[in-house]
Amino acid sequence: MKKRQARLEAIYQTAAELICRKGYEATTLGEIGAAVGLTKAGLYHYVKSKDELLYGMVNYAMDRVEEEVVAPARQIEDPKERLRAVTVNYVRLIMRTGGSLTMAIDESNKLQRARARRAQRRRRAFYDFIHQTIESAKEEGYLPGIDASIAALSFFGVILFMAEWYRPGGSLASEEVARQILSLTVDRMLLGDKPKPRKG
């Protein structure tokens, strides 16, 4: 069972990379199989259709986010510390698995309708978690005059684009990149300007 799961994860990872490079429509099951060293019949043992593959891949990517980013952050009451934990764990997850898996979630609108809806609900739950955390920070006086939705979407913009541009082995160590992104998004963009409480 563990071996099957490991093989499936290799298939998702490879599929994500091919889909990001060539586009979902232009990628065939045969190519994905070949890239992981499986015949078409061998691949069929794991996934029955391209739609099933995409759905499995999107869920796999979102399982990682749920387990490695959302679950640990739920334990943290303070919204500032929760935003920091989310950012560091999300950035590390993307760095470790590569950006393709994160970018491939975007293709979930190409799933057959019921699956697309379920994937959409999962994405939405993650967004809502960030949005609510930002709302809590606003209640403490952060982000005056800024809509929590625009702040949340701007936060996601930085991280999701990082999934596109980050390559391991660049001039900065990955932990240094993670530290700077934390500083830019959380400490500056979201929490940079708490107004002083009025004297009274």
Next chain:
Amino acid sequence: MKKRQARLEAIYQTAAELICRKGYEATTLGEIGAAVGLTKAGLYHYVKSKDELLYGMVNYAMDRVEEEVVAPARQIEDPKERLRAVTVNYVRLIMRTGGSLTMAIDESNKLQRARARRAQRRRRAFYDFIHQTIESAKEEGYLPGIDASIAALSFFGVILFMAEWYRPGGSLASEEVARQILSLTVDRMLLGDKPKPRKG
């Protein structure tokens, strides 16, 4: 000539929307023609191939950025004011033309090689302009400890994701959205923390 240009712009706009919805591979010249009310022969009068269409569209999108975002900002010496002008004009351009045209620039890696290289150079020139402006801000003491590349890419992340999520007619007026994005990206993320000069 003016009429031809207007028709071409309508073709680019429509093609961008179709490509963003369906993917480049899955979009046919016939569909693009039908969507702008042209027969296949009629469309052929304007573009000879899908590659030519994509190349024209990408250049059209980058012409808009050059004219409406980069050219006005070049006149501004102060890097802080230049960053503000770039942001406001870039956000307004995306709001006016819709996000599809901006997102479609991403497809330029699917152009035939020489065209893909030329498009890549134009994108790079825009990135370098922002990067250099951020370097100038760093020379004034902004963004201590932050790499100008990571700052520039984070800035682009916010704006490019806005091209995906922004829909006119939302609960906030477009000028208010632009104001908040300016505040989040420039005033907080990039210019939020100038250290005080040392006393000496």
